[in-house]
Amino acid sequence: MDHATLRAEFPLLDTCLYLNSNSTGAIPRGVETVLNRYWQTLTAWRDEVWDGWLDQTRAYTHALGRFIGAPPGSIVTDLNLSTLLARVATCLDFDDRRDKVITSDLEFPTVPLLWRGFTRYGAVLDVVRLTNHDVSALVDAIDERTRCVCLSHGAYATGAVLDLAPVIARAHEVGAYVIVDAYQTVGAVPIDVTALGVDFLLGGAHKWMCGAATAFLYVRPDLLPELRPAATGWLAGEDPTSFGPATTLASDARRLAGGTPLPLGPMISRVGLDLLTLVGIEEIRRHSLACTGRILERADELGLEVLTPRDPDRRGGVVSLRFPGAERVKKALAARGVVCSWRGALRVAPHIYNTLGEVDAFMDALEIERKPATT
Ligand SMILES: Cc1ncc(COP(=O)(O)O)c(C=O)c1O
Numbered sequence: 024m025d026h027a028t029l030r031a032e033f034p035l036l037d038t039c040l041y042l043n044s045n046s047t048g049a050i051p052r053g054v055e056t057v058l059n060r061y062w063q064t065l066t067a068w069r070d071e072v073w074d075g076w077l078d079q080t081r082a083y084t085h086a087l088g089r090f091i092g093a094p095p096g097s098i099v100t101d102l103n104l105s106t107l108l109a110r111v112a113t114c115l116d117f118d119d120r121r122d123k124v125i126t127s128d129l130e131f132p133t134v135p136l137l138w139r140g141f142t143r144y145g146a147v148l149d150v151v152r153l154t155n156h157d158v159s160a161l162v163d164a165i166d167e168r169t170r171c172v173c174l175s176h177g178a179y180a181t182g183a184v185l186d187l188a189p190v191i192a193r194a195h196e197v198g199a200y201v202i203v204d205a206y207q208t209v210g211a212v213p214i215d216v217t218a219l220g221v222d223f224l225l226g227g228a229h230k231w232m233c234g235a236a237t238a239f240l241y242v243r244p245d246l247l248p249e250l251r252p253a254a255t256g257w258l259a260g261e262d263p264t265s266f267g268p269a270t271t272l273a274s275d276a277r278r279l280a281g282g283t284p285l286p287l288g289p290m291i292s293r294v295g296l297d298l299l300t301l302v303g304i305e306e307i308r309r310h311s312l313a314c315t316g317r318i319l320e321r322a323d324e325l326g327l328e329v330l331t332p333r334d335p336d337r338r339g340g341v342v343s344l345r346f347p348g349a350e351r352v353k354k355a356l357a358a359r360g361v362v363c364s365w366r367g368a369l370r371v372a373p374h375i376y377n378t379l380g381e382v383d384a385f386m387d388a389l390e391i392e393r394k395p396a397t398t
Contacts, residue, residue, distance in 0.1 A: 045372035076286035083289035092215035096275035113253035117145035169199040177207030182341030211340030234292025256282035314373035321386035
């Protein structure tokens with residue numbers, strides 16, 4: 024598929040200059056058909072619809088598995104990442120031999136909030152400060168008391184890609200789990216969960232995956248038999264649609280499912296996943312690095328502070344820029360149809376559907392809007 028054809032799949036691009044994919048990715052036009060079909064299904068409702076919907080959800084997890092190197096049966100979906108992370112947390116025991124939960128100061132607010140909540144069940148939280156996105160202080164904090172490490176793959180505020188390998192190696196040396204929040208990398212940066220050897224990896228559809236209303240959890244298959252979530256629901260049972268006495272959990276990752284799902288999320292999100300798969304994650308990454316490289320060049324010309332690592336191996340899909348008045352500039356840009364996000368710094372996030380020309384147009388607009396703040 025050539026680039027112009029790919030762009031034509033995203034109607035949002037006709038309405039504005041959109042460099043906001045780390046916040047919300049553009050939705051492909053094929054989703055309209057899915058929504059129409061969903062409406063028709065509701066208007067001719069029969070309970071048998073659920074069989075097809077659950078099949079489609081399973082097919083989505085298989086396609087997602089192929090995208091991130093996960094075998095069939097190792098992925099479960101739910102409405103958002105926070106729900107799935109909480110469910111993982113309820114599988115863990117915190118006792119006087121193992122009570123430590125290690126995380127970093129770069130996490131999305133869900134992570135500290137959730138683990139702080141689990142201190143009531145005996146967890147002892149250690150939030151390690153990562154200077155310059157370097158994980159060595161976190162690796163040093165891992166010891167025999169560590170139950171789990173919960174860390175981002177891509178930091179949400181700066182886009183930095185954290186080096187997971189030494190974290191996973193040290194955690195496994197002491198028998199601790201590693202739980203990775205990959206929401207800011209999946210769809211922008213290649214991920215192979217099997218090669219990485221990670222225990223749990225979470226992500227979601229509505230940013231770099233060009234989907235909506237669904238998140239996912241990968242579980243390392245050999246861990247599944249030992250996981251018994253306390254926060255659970257009927258869909259986690261071995262044979263949920265039999266509605267017999269539920270005593271056994273599913274043997275695959277569905278044992279981390281909850282109650283009645285919203286299958287529309289996976290159905291919508293399949294369209295974007297198939298497009299990204301067609302383009303290929305290596306091509307997406309090549310294009311992303313070219314675009315973020317151009318943002319870095321232009322930011323240097325303007326003398327803006329760059330919070331994102333420059334090393335391509337440590338750079339995700341977003342460049343974060345800090346300068347006086349950045350929040351005002353974000354709003355002024357939005358008013359002229361130039362869309363990015365602000366989280367303490369201006370986050371500029373091109374995706375595979377953007378062009379280098381759009382990146383330049385964005386930086387031109389930024390240069391104009393920044394001026395009043397500095398004069
Ligand atoms: C790193 C990261 N994790 C998680 C989320 C979202 O979590 P949830 O699906 O629970 O809203 C986001 C952004 O929305 C994020 O940037």
